[in-house]
Amino acid sequence: MPIDIDMAEIAQLFIEESMEGLDIMESGLLNLDLGDANSETMNAIFRAAHSIKGGGATFGFTEISEFAHHLETLLDEMRQGERPVTRDGVDLMLQSVDCIRDMINSLSSGEVDTTRAEELEIQLEKMLNSETCVNTAQQDISTSIGADEGRAVTTAPESGWDIRFKPHPGMLKSCNDPLRILKELEQLGEIDVCSEGGTDLILGDFDPEECLLSWRVTLNGDAVRSQIEEVFAWVTDECDFAIEPIGGDAEIQKQDLAVKSASEETPANSGKETNTKKASPPRKAVKSSTSKQEGGSIRVNIDKVDALINLVGELVITQSMLSRFNGDFDFTQIEGLREGLSQLSRNTRELQESVMAIRMLPISFAFSRFPRLVRDTGNALDKKFELRLLGESTELDKTVLEKIGDPLVHLVRNSLDHGLETPEVRLAAGKPETGVLELNAYHEGGSIVIQVIDDGAGINKDKVLQKARERGLVGPDETLSDDRINNLIFVPGFSTVDEVSDLSGRGVGMDVVRRNIADLGGDVSVQSETGIGSTFTIRLPLTLAILDGQLIRVGKQSYIISLVSIVETIQTTTDKVNAIAGKFELFKLREEYLPVLRLHELLGIEADSTRIDDGLLVVAEANGQRIGIFVDDLLEQQQVVIKSLEANYRQMQGISGATILGDGTVALILDVPGMIRLFFEQNSDAGTVSDVA
């Protein structure tokens, strides 16, 4: 009975819900006050574990449901106050949560590795038995993992099973068809069915609604006992059946018997559980049907949907208002038409915002993993940490949210490992023993800012500078501002840690962080003060699909520069611009010399004028590098929808995409970091026309 398509969809739902449940369990376990087991938290954890168990059983993910069952048992005892909540217990349960998460993850990819689960089950079992100490004598951990678990691990004997099946006479009345059971057995392997005849089959008194036959089935193949038992799961009360291995040696038989007695109790104890296990399909079917689900779904707050519906309602009203003018229009109505159009533009903007809001999720989804991470890291490093989360309800685009997780983890680990000191060092430095790590998120303009702040030792500037000189990143006589030194840690291949630690310091860290963030259209920087701490600041666009752009004009062409990268726009004069070696131009902006990038030269188009006095300099910044972009004119600012050039052509250096302007023409969106790179590449080639495509 393989899972059909609908089942696969529901199974995907189970996976998503279980993940949420695991998150609840994890955060609950972390918040659990030791020794106070009867709190609401405990109940929440228990409920989550219970749903995972139930869901797992329903969808036939028996490995998960069985494992969750153990966890649930332990949780139940703690909830009832029968067992104290200990640190060991919480640790074990956290590991179990991880284990379930791994199992669920591997469900979607197809392979379920149960070795870890089995190990943890043994530990859970130990903990469960630690007080009562029942059955410890018989407990041979290496071969049998608890009576209940025995079914799963029972190996199939080589030559198959001998099954005796004798339905009670009333079985047909409860709509159970023996034939169906035989057919299901047939799916497990080759079967040889032999009817053993009916009891008291007297033609005269024969009641066709009674089942009087019984069968003896020889099943060849490598089916395991639990699979056979599943076939009979619906009818355990309606028939007598016995399953015995053919030709298995005595030991297996003995074990089987023990297992059987245990498993036979199960239906009596909890009928529900058996019923759900009935749904277990052959494992292969599960694998194939869950692996293809990748698209993912999104949970939207009902308020957002309601807001959207209201807006659509307004749009319809505006439309009907405007359609009035369609029939006989005269110029006395122009005022009404204007009003309608402005209403339409408002509706459109609001609708756009609301649709975008659907993709917006609070950053707490990305933050939620950190309490656990900080706790585990603290244990591993023997340091004491306090984590503060601020601005958890700050919303950002789902895609951005998903991609920011890993860089954020990296930054946090980095702060925990390198930034915050050990308690002894902290006490010696006159700081409190516990290091504080703060994660802060807030909106600023059209972007979201995420900060990772620690009150640790700060970046050792001398060491960074020394390392940078060793690697030839900085010239021996070059002097750099503190900020420049700090930001050297984002240069590829740079790591100040001499020994590679388990957590970070492989030298592949910070540059990857910067690149990942740059891929999202954002930027990362660090401020640090020795002895006081470091602050990593990530700045990201709220969404990837829409950009706040500044339209600029060069000659007859309009281009768009992302507003985020523009610092200011100035008008300057030729005498303030100096050329180095007659080529590389610099202009003085207050105390700083900035290179001039002539857009018309870079793009190979004709400008209105090449005189600096006639145009404007747009001061833009990317990766800490400022540059003055020379353009003919500034046009309006507007939000533009990003369209990819790659879809039909190819990626171009210096251009991040295209958009369609109000008049239907295409305008290219300039990618400031790419342009700066292109500009320096062209100039470093000393005048030769480089291959820039």
Added chain:
Amino acid sequence: MVEAQRIEDNVTRQGDADEAGGQYLTFMLAGEEYGVEILKVQEIKGWDTVTPIPNTPDHVLGVLNLRGAVVPIVDLRSRFSLDSIVYGPTTVVVVVKMLDEDQERTVGLVVDAVADVYRLESNEIQPAPDMGGTIHTDFVRGLATVEEKMVILLEVDSLIEFRDVDDGAPSSTDDAALQAEAV
């Protein structure tokens, strides 16, 4: 299904032109008639100004808004190193779908005028002779004779490169200015 057929076509076409039969849309380019497989043609639209893309080969005129999609426009005269002309009222853009590896891309080809639609059997199509020089043989699927005229059948998928980095120097002639004069 069309897709599958197309891939099959591509495979079987290697070496001979047996499977090349079908309907062809033909257009004029410097007095010669060229044909493309009609299934590859998405639409034909009038010439419109394009937005030039900097640092692209000369034959890539720029991009156009085709109902919300940003579509590159290629001047076929320039692609075949023919003399460029001032675009006139018959100048059209033949929008074709190219198969670039597994990805389908929409590209507009600027031609002098559309001509006709012919049905050609595969035995009417001769393999292209080695012409060397001006027209790259890769572009040509074969030759056909219709009413005593020669029709050059083009291999749409190889007309432009999507990931070629050796495009040479940045476009020196100012396409934008040239096109603007033309309109």
